Amino acid sequence: MKTKAEIIRALAQAEEDRVLLAQALDKLETCRTRSYQTNTRFLDLRERTLVTEAVRLADGTGGMVVTGGYADAERAVAVFYPEYMTAEDALSPENSPFAMLRAQKHPADTLTHRDYLGALMGLQVKRECIGDILVHGTGADLIVLREVADFLLLHFDRAGRKRLEVQEIAPGSLCIPQESGEEKEGSVASMRLDSVTALLFGLSRAEAQEQIAKGQVFLNFLQCAKAEKDVREGDRITLRGMGRARVTALSGTSRKGRQFLRYVRSR
Secondary structure, eight states: OOOHHHHHHHHOOSHHHHHHHHHHHHHHHHHHHHOSOEEOOOBOHHHHHHHHHHHHHTTOGGGEEEEOSSTTOSSBEEEEOOTTOOHHHHTSTTTOSEEEEEEEEOTTOOOOHHHHHHHHHHTTOOGGGEEEEEEETTEEEEEEEHHHHHHHHHHOOEETTEEEEEEEEOGGGOOOOOOOSOOEEEEESSOBHHHHHHHHHTOOHHHHHHHHHTTOEEETTEEOOOTTOBOOTTOEEEETTTEEEEEEEEEEEOTTOOEEEEEEEEO
């Protein structure tokens, strides 16, 4: 097990990384020494990767769960729980760090993700307190840290000039968008990350390798710098700036050994 200083020195590339990792490791240590549940702020995909690796190096993954409130959340919180708890305990209604809010708009109004996020930023709510914003036909569902929920219930009443009605909802009531996009089929020479990324996003293999080297490719929501990493059925690949895709099925091999696969890509 590495020390906090060693972990930060090994992983941090900028001052923001050092601050993030120090805060996460402090949360982990508090959980260990004081035996109560702690959590980070919301993390984006790169931050999630950094924190996950830092906790692995600190030998703390056995008491950590990373979640954004639903299975496919891109923004997530690392929750640390003591030995007498399970991951299910940590995410139970009485212990979860999340609150789920539904912002309902007037049926005639049209609001986008940017509109909701802009309104939240206008209230001086830090981005790190807000998880995914799930836009749907009647408004949007928001996953937020519980510490800001009461404030938002009182003050988040409009997006621009459009009025909103906000209420807290149960986690099981979230309107989670269905995976969009037509299922397609293609073939790759192998199930390496660079080959599959090239197919899914219409790149050459060299371009895919370049994106992987730049840290722009995420496998199952974690940054992956290994072009040779194997991709499996059900895996999700995100390419920053180009969306994400999921391998839905492996559908056989050709006589020359190429692997056929089916996939769905969305923005």
